[in-house]
Amino acid sequence: MDPAGCLGIRPALFPGVPMLELLSFGPNGWGGQLLLGTAMTVAVAVSAFAFGIVVGSLGASAKLSHSLVLNTIADVYTTVVRGVPELLVIYLLFFGGSGVATAIARAFGYDGRVDLDAFTIGVLAVGLISGAYSTEVIRGAVQSVPFGQIEAAKACGMSRWLILRRVLVPQTMRFALPGLGNVWQLTLKDTALVSVTALAELMRVTHLAAGATREPFLFYSAAAALYLLLTTISTALFNRAELSANRGVRRA
Amino acid sequence: MNWQLMWDSLPRMLGGLSLTLQLIVGSLALGAVVAFAVALLRLSGNRVAEWLSAAYVFVFRGTPLLVQIFLIYYGLGQFTLIRDSFLWPFLREPYWCAILALTLNTGAYTSEVLRGAILSVPLGQVEAARACGMSRPLAFRRIVLPVAIRQMLPAYGNEVILMVKATSLASTITLMEVTGIARRMIAQTFAVFELFIVAGAIYLVLNFIASRLIKFAEWRLTPYLRARA
Numbered sequence: 001m002d003p004a005g006c007l008g009i010r011p012a013l014f015p016g017v018p019m020l021e022l023l024s025f026g027p028n029g030w031g032g033q034l035l036l037g038t039a040m041t042v043a044v045a046v047s048a049f050a051f052g053i054v055v056g057s058l059g060a061s062a063k064l065s066h067s068l069v070l071n072t073i074a075d076v077y078t079t080v081v082r083g084v085p086e087l088l089v090i091y092l093l094f095f096g097g098s099g100v101a102t103a104i105a106r107a108f109g110y111d112g113r114v115d116l117d118a119f120t121i122g123v124l125a126v127g128l129i130s131g132a133y134s135t136e137v138i139r140g141a142v143q144s145v146p147f148g149q150i151e152a153a154k155a156c157g158m159s160r161w162l163i164l165r166r167v168l169v170p171q172t173m174r175f176a177l178p179g180l181g182n183v184w185q186l187t188l189k190d191t192a193l194v195s196v197t198a199l200a201e202l203m204r205v206t207h208l209a210a211g212a213t214r215e216p217f218l219f220y221s222a223a224a225a226l227y228l229l230l231t232t233i234s235t236a237l238f239n240r241a242e243l244s245a246n247r248g249v250r251r252a
Numbered sequence: 253m254n255w256q257l258m259w260d261s262l263p264r265m266l267g268g269l270s271l272t273l274q275l276i277v278g279s280l281a282l283g284a285v286v287a288f289a290v291a292l293l294r295l296s297g298n299r300v301a302e303w304l305s306a307a308y309v310f311v312f313r314g315t316p317l318l319v320q321i322f323l324i325y326y327g328l329g330q331f332t333l334i335r336d337s338f339l340w341p342f343l344r345e346p347y348w349c350a351i352l353a354l355t356l357n358t359g360a361y362t363s364e365v366l367r368g369a370i371l372s373v374p375l376g377q378v379e380a381a382r383a384c385g386m387s388r389p390l391a392f393r394r395i396v397l398p399v400a401i402r403q404m405l406p407a408y409g410n411e412v413i414l415m416v417k418a419t420s421l422a423s424t425i426t427l428m429e430v431t432g433i434a435r436r437m438i439a440q441t442f443a444v445f446e447l448f449i450v451a452g453a454i455y456l457v458l459n460f461i462a463s464r465l466i467k468f469a470e471w472r473l474t475p476y477l478r479a480r481a
Contacts, residue, residue: 083413083459084452085420087431192316196424201319204414209328212304217327222313231314 022213023222027122034045037205038226044122044201045188050189053180056134074135082131086125086190093125094197119127122201123193128185138177142170168230174245181238185231192227202226258446261437267452272458275419279354286359291366297470305363312360317421320357325349327423350422354476358415363412369404370396402473409466413459421448430454 025031062074081089093116101114116124145168153163193205206223210216293305314321328334328343342348373396381391423432434451438444471478 080452080456082418083456085417085431085455087420087423088448088451088455089432091431091435091438092444092448095438095442096448099444104346191314192318193421195318203316206319207322210322215330217323217330220323220327222320224311227316227319228314230309 019215021220022215023160028204033209034222034226037088037202040119040128040199040201041188042227042230044119044126044153044191044199045184047123048126048130048191049184049187051123052130052134052183055127055131056138059131060138060142063135064142065089070176078132078135079229079236081129086193087196089129090122090125090193090196095127097121097124104153116139118197118199120196121197121198122191122199126187126190128196129190130183133186134190135178135184137176137183138148138172139195140179142168144175146173159166174249177238177242177245181235184234184238184247188230188234253447254443257417257441257443259419261447261450263418265430265433265454268428268430268433269298269454271422272419273281273397273429275350275354275422275427275429276416276458277436278332278351279358279419280415282351282355283358283362283415286355287362287366290359291365294363294367295370312357313364317418318424321350321353321421321425324353337428346422346425346427350419350425350427354415354418355420357418358411361411361414362408363408363424365404366400368407369400373399374402396471402470405466410468412462416455416458416462447458 012160023029023031023034025162048090059074065071072226095150097116097120098114101116105114127131148168149171150163152169158166191201194201194204195207202223206219210219213219290305290308293301294309296302296398324343325346328349334340334343343352377390377395378398381395386394419429420431422429423435426432428436430451434447440446441447
């Protein structure tokens with residue numbers, strides 16, 4: 001669970017197996033494991049990002065509402081989560097998540113103990129962090145939709161729901177895309193911290209491989225390369241998404 | 253809610269504050285030097301220097317800080333060359349490994365902030381300085397840099413807050429700073445929420461002070477924006 005301490009002694013170079021074979025997919029290689037870990041990292045990141053957007057939309061509507069209570073709750077949430085280290089938030093859910101889940105289940109009349117698995121804890125923790133940043137991005141995007149357009153839609157006789165669906169949300173999505181791209185990069189990198197809960201994502205697998213083979217430099221470099229690959233691919237994807245979202249907009 | 257436990261845990265957690273502060277101040281100071289050098293290389297006009305600094309920024313911004321910390325702490329000791337060098341007394345200590353990783357990480361982000369700020373200085377001001385007879389280094393020192401530093405402060409403030417939070421990762425390589433102590437106490441007492449609140453409050457106060465300091469620096473550097481008394 002604790003990544004520190006497993007490698008107290010400085011290892012000598014691992015004899016026998018040639019270096020690059022360690023990264024291969026064969027019986028001596030960790031390639032398959034690393035690939036599975038990468039898939040797990042992507043799964044955690046995508047789920048957490050999606051959860052974060054849901055939380056962010058709720059947070060943004062709370063911040064933009066006229067209720068003082070909702071405003072305060074949303075402000076406290078974003079201030080605390082953005083001001084406290086991500087690792088602490090992960091420890092909070094890792095050690096406290098199951099207790100809260102059990103309490104919630106009890107409130108609904110279920111008497112047993114609810115244990116959250118490492119994946120759920122990781123998604124919840126990283127999602128709550130991601131949600132705090134998404135809240136600010138989405139709030140800014142909603143506010144940058146010109147108010148005249150809402151007025152015009154009202155003047156056309158659209159209902160509040162129709163305005164939301166046809167005017168506000170499509171434009172908010174376009175304005176929010178660059179900011180959400182940044183949040184995605186943060187989320188992807190934050191998933192590495194989930195390795196402290198022993199979830200077998202890329203960082204955890206790398207740590208195990210580095211310990212077993214005594215080739216930490218090789219494996220952490222491989223992990224760095226895989227993370228770079230993920231961030232590069234997602235930058236390209238977000239650029240394309242921005243192009244397609246802006247296809248109806250004339251460039252000045 | 254166990255208030256007594258929260259109150260009792262405070263002195264122990266504050267015991268880690270000194271280490272947290274050392275990591276913040278040390279890595280930000282060294283990171284500023286790295287950022288300055290890298291930003292200059294990036295704008296130097298030399299193809300090789302530009303490519304190297306761009307690659308450095310790309311790698312350190314594209315990978316998680318945890319990978320960088322582990323690569324330095326666990327990875328470097330693997331090489332006999334490093335173990336025999338004069339650097340080994342430093343690189344063997346988790347403390348210096350954490351400082352090095354944090355420095356390189358913040359150096360990459362800050363160099364981009366600084367580069368953007370330097371590029372945003374209006375060309376007319378540089379031309380005016382040159383027309384007054386200033387040499388290029390003098391114009392850079394007296395005109396470009398002061399304007400750029402003022403320009404970069406808001407973005408740099410965000411980076412400072414990220415660094416305050418990033419020091420918590422030093423706990424993964426055995427350093428007992430605030431997060432490390434909080435983690436150990438949570439594992440001992442299982443008073444998760446109480447200890448989270450105490451540790452979180454320490455970081456919130458640190459971040460509040462950091463953002464105030466940046467605001468103050470901004471205020472000092474923009475006398476022309478203040479209402480005349």
